[in-house]
Amino acid sequence: MPKASSTRRALARPSAAIDTRIEEEDRAIAHARAVIGSSRDECERQLTAYPSARIGKIHRLVPGVARRSGGCDDNPARELVAPFLRDPSKPIVLAIARPVHKKNLVRLIDSFGTNSVLRERCNLVVLAGLRDDLSSGEAEQQQVLQGLVDAIDRHDLYGRVAYPKAHTREQVGALYELAARTGGVFVNPALMEPYGLTLVEAAAHGLPVVATKIGGPQDIIGELEHGLLVDPQDETAIGGAIERLVTDTALWKRCARNARTNSLGVNWDAYAAGFLAIARDIVAATPARCIAPASLLVSDLDNTLTGCDHGVTRIGQFFRRQRDFGFVIATGRSIVEARRLVRDWKLPVPLAWITAVGTEIYVERDGELALDQGFAERIRHQWHPGAIERALAGLPGLVPQPDYDQRAYKRSYYAECPGLAKRVEERLRQCDIPARVVFSHDRLLDIMPRQAGKAAAMRHVAAMLGIPLDRVFAAGDSGNDADMLTACRNAILVGNHAEEVAALASRPNVYLARRSHASGALEGILAHHRAQRVRGRQAGRVPA
Numbered sequence: 378m379p380k381a382s383s384t385r386r387a388l389a390r391p392s393a394a395i396d397t398r399i400e401e402e403d404r405a406i407a408h409a410r411a412v413i414g415s416s417r418d419e420c421e422r423q424l425t426a427y428p429s430a431r432i433g434k435i436h437r438l439v440p441g442v443a444r445r446s447g448g449c450d451d452n453p454a455r456e457l458v459a460p461f462l463r464d465p466s467k468p469i470v471l472a473i474a475r476p477v478h479k480k481n482l483v484r485l486i487d488s489f490g491t492n493s494v495l496r497e498r499c500n501l502v503v504l505a506g507l508r509d510d511l512s513s514g515e516a517e518q519q520q521v522l523q524g525l526v527d528a529i530d531r532h533d534l535y536g537r538v539a540y541p542k543a544h545t546r547e548q549v550g551a552l553y554e555l556a557a558r559t560g561g562v563f564v565n566p567a568l569m570e571p572y573g574l575t576l577v578e579a580a581a582h583g584l585p586v587v588a589t590k591i592g593g594p595q596d597i598i599g600e601l602e603h604g605l606l607v608d609p610q611d612e613t614a615i616g617g618a619i620e621r622l623v624t625d626t627a628l629w630k631r632c633a634r635n636a637r638t639n640s641l642g643v644n645w646d647a648y649a650a651g652f653l654a655i656a657r658d659i660v661a662a663t664p665a666r667c668i669a670p671a672s673l674l675v676s677d678l679d680n681t682l683t684g685c686d687h688g689v690t691r692i693g694q695f696f697r698r699q700r701d702f703g704f705v706i707a708t709g710r711s712i713v714e715a716r717r718l719v720r721d722w723k724l725p726v727p728l729a730w731i732t733a734v735g736t737e738i739y740v741e742r743d744g745e746l747a748l749d750q751g752f753a754e755r756i757r758h759q760w761h762p763g764a765i766e767r768a769l770a771g772l773p774g775l776v777p778q779p780d781y782d783q784r785a786y787k788r789s790y791y792a793e794c795p796g797l798a799k800r801v802e803e804r805l806r807q808c809d810i811p812a813r814v815v816f817s818h819d820r821l822l823d824i825m826p827r828q829a830g831k832a833a834a835m836r837h838v839a840a841m842l843g844i845p846l847d848r849v850f851a852a853g854d855s856g857n858d859a860d861m862l863t864a865c866r867n868a869i870l871v872g873n874h875a876e877e878v879a880a881l882a883s884r885p886n887v888y889l890a891r892r893s894h895a896s897g898a899l900e901g902i903l904a905h906h907r908a909q910r911v912r913g914r915q916a917g918r919v920p921a
Contacts, residue, residue: 402427403427403429406424406430406434407429411434411659412436413435413436413437413655415437415438415439415572415593416593416597417437417593417711418595418596418779419593421435421781422780422781423571423592431745431747432739432746433739433745433746433747436655436713436716438648438651438652439643440572440574440577441647442574442577442578442580442643442644442645443645444581449554450554451552451558453545453548453551454548454551454552454555455551455555457541458539458541461538461540461541462539464500467500468498468559468562469500469552469555470495470499470501470502470562471552471553471562471563471579471584472485472564473503473549474504475505475506476505476506476517476518477517478521479568479569480567481609482505483521483525484609484610484612485566485615486501486525486528486529486534488612488613488619489501489534489538489616490531490532490534491532492617492619494624496532496534500539501534501538502538502552502556504540504541504544504549504552505522505525505540506518509542525540553578553581556579557582557584557633561584561623562586562604562619563579563584563585563587563604564586564587564615565587565589565594566589566609567591567609568589568591568609568610569589569592570588570594571592573592573594576597576601577640577643579603580603580637580639580640580643581640582636583633583634583636584633584636585604585622585629585633586598586632588605588606589607589609590609591609594606601635601639601643602639603633603636603639604622604632604636605618605621605622651721655720669843669844670700670701670702671702671848672699672701672703672844672848672850673704673838673842673850674703674704674852674898675706675835675838675849675850675851675852675865676707676851677831677852678706678715678718678719679718679854680854680873681871681894681895682852683895684893685894685895688892688894688898689722689895692725692895692898693724697725703842704728705727705728706730706732707735707834707835707851707858708730708731709732709817709823710732711781711784712737712746715730716730716746728740728842729749729838729842731835733784733787734825734830734857735832736787737784737786738752738837749837751837753786755828755837756828756829758828759826759827760786760812760826762783762788764808765824766788768804768805768808774794774797775791775793776790776791777789778791786826786829787823787824789822789823789824790821790822791820791821791822792816795819797816798814801822802814805824811827812824813827813830817855817856817857817858817877818856818875819875821857831851831857832860832861833860835849846865846866847866849865850865850868850869851864851865851867851868852868852869853871853874854873854874855874855878856875856877858878859877859878863881865886866886867888867902867905869888869900870888870889870890871892871894871898872889873893873897888900888901890904
């Protein structure tokens with residue numbers, strides 16, 4: 378899990394040691410058959426910055442956390458911080474990090490010290506590694522430790538801040554628990570955090586978090602929904618986010634509940650199973666595939682195929698029995714995330730991957746997934762992403778999605794209401810910028826070249842595989858599937874579809890499934906097959 382490239386970007390000055398490490402990591406990546414990262418940021422931004430990185434070799438596995446059965450005793454934590462704090466019953470703002478500059482611990486103390494609400498209502502506990510005294514360790518550690526003490530003194534935080542020189546694993550777990558029981562917050566203010574496992578550890582204890590928006594934490598908080606993201610350079614924003622959590626009881630309880638519930642699936646057993654699955658795929662012989670299947674299902678992934686284990690099992694059995702029926706994924710997700718979801722749900726491996734809302738196609742070449750450059754060339758005409766960003770800058774209610782969701786031929790935003798899609802289209806038209814706008818899932822807004830989209834990608838893949846369009850089936854559930862479901866002669870709208878595409882059910886080419894998820898997709902395939910046979914028999918009775 379290389380981190381040196383991202384570390385170099387976070388450093389103020391060049392570092393020969395970091396440059397050497399980057400070269401070593403790049404050589405390792407070049408010779409690896411698989412590279413495993415923890416977060417989307419790490420997989421899709423940090424790792425791809427290495428010259429030898431290839432997206433087809435990169436996989437994402439979410440690390441696990443150790444969980445204790447039953448409750449956790451917080452007495453070891455109370456004993457650890459008691460010598461420092463005047464009133465240990467106050468909510469604890471907890472930070473755990475190595476004493477290095479990029480962890481931004483001094484700014485955290487400044488944020489705490491300049492926020493009158495936090496000074497009055499909370500205690501701050503900082504575990505900054507292990508030390509014998511302030512002169513322990515290398516020069517950087519000494520500088521950071523001295524900076525912490527200076528900041529505590531400058532803000533006169535004695536009795537409000539604990540910074541123990543040593544701690545055990547038991548005491549760390551107890552501190553998470555104590556912070557949660559006192560209504561506190563865990564904080565990771567790093568200038569750049571490749572992943573942020575402490576945020577998941579905090580979640581396992583039901584402890585809400587405030588974390589840097591740079592790096593892996595945006596994935597963790599996006600998936601666990603247990604805290605707030607902040608600009609690590611903004612001292613006021615860090616203190617304000619902590620204050621918001623400790624003073625808004627409803628928000629704190631919601632984040633704490635999400636933390637415990639949503640982190641249950643984050644465990645080392647799941648990580649090990651995912652690692653083994655990747656390793657087996659690498660060492661196994663390439664499975665026999667039908668190079669030119671007679672029929673093809675092009676299906677959305679989230680909520681169309683996923684959502685029901687029984688349905689996934691049934692559609693998997695269908696493809697194993699129907700060897701002449703090909704399978705292609707068409708998703709709004711990136712290729713790294715699509716592969717992770719297919720692996721996690723044990724779906725069949727597709728013949729091709731249509732990703733990023735139909736702006737990228739990946740196919741296997743020489744044993745490795747690679748971007749279809751031919752499709753990329755077809756859709757690039759009149760694509761001006763910079764002009765789009767300038768035209769939409771400052772539009773109320775429109776917020777850019779993370780950097781890794783901004784693809785070569787896609788610009789993605791969060792929209793506060795469906796009506797924004799029309800306003801975006803109007804703004805682009807006024808600026809004479811040709812582009813397609815796709816709104817889905819009540820808040821996701823994607824902008825892409827006019828020639829792109831799932832329908833265009835579906836036709837491209839069908840032609841590549843030599844399959845007539847009347848033998849192509851398409852299944853979907855949301856707005857980013859609308860063009861594909863409209864264009865496909867054998868379209869399937871699964872029973873759990875979103876309201877935004879409900880009107881498509883009235884189209885003659887669309888079968889509305891009674892069942893949901895993968896069972897609905899399979900129901901639609903079989904229904905269209907029956908209809909084709911009926912039409913074939915009727916055509917056979919018509920005189921020439």
